[in-house]
Amino acid sequence: MTSDPYRRRANALAVISSAAFFGANLFIGASMGVYWLRLAPSEFVAQFFPQFSNFLFTIMPLFLLMPVGLILSARCDWHVPAARRNWVIALWLYLAVSLITVFYHMPLNVRLAAAIGSPLGDALDFYKRIALSGPVTEANAAAMRALWLLGHIPRVLITLAIPVYVLRAMAARQSDQS
Numbered sequence: 001m002t003s004d005p006y007r008r009r010a011n012a013l014a015v016i017s018s019a020a021f022f023g024a025n026l027f028i029g030a031s032m033g034v035y036w037l038r039l040a041p042s043e044f045v046a047q048f049f050p051q052f053s054n055f056l057f058t059i060m061p062l063f064l065l066m067p068v069g070l071i072l073s074a075r076c077d078w079h080v081p082a083a084r085r086n087w088v089i090a091l092w093l094y095l096a097v098s099l100i101t102v103f104y105h106m107p108l109n110v111r112l113a114a115a116i117g118s119p120l121g122d123a124l125d126f127y128k129r130i131a132l133s134g135p136v137t138e139a140n141a142a143a144m145r146a147l148w149l150l151g152h153i154p155r156v157l158i159t160l161a162i163p164v165y166v167l168r169a170m171a172a173r174q175s176d177q178s
Helices: 004-038 041-076 081-115 125-130 141-177
Strands: none
Touching: 004 041, 004 141, 041 081, 041 141, 081 125, 081 141
């Protein structure tokens, strides 16, 4: 049986990282999305990757810490069926947002990086091969922006659901002990 301080730390990591990850995704989608929509398409292409690179330093640690908190917390509550079910749902949601990131957004990000001559565009050739679209051009810049922003909507909704299921799991464990 795990100690209460260990469980509290694991739960805190799960709650804080998942809620902060949601907040970061909401900020990118809502605040930056509105900003990017106000730019001319070619200006969006010029600004996106440098701005995205700055977000990455905030969002990537959260993205990497979240499964640690989810897995450790799920391990603590594995013997409580209702809590386990919620932890498993949160983990599946994390997997879903990871797949959207790897197979949808990363290819678009790499295409946008290549459009401004970033060496990252060449270094991550795998993503260019799996991209849903061809290279970013002035003619398709508006469509690429729309693709990126529309694809971000499910990410925001999924990342909202993760801390909800984390809290549900914690509540289920509490009610099981009552």
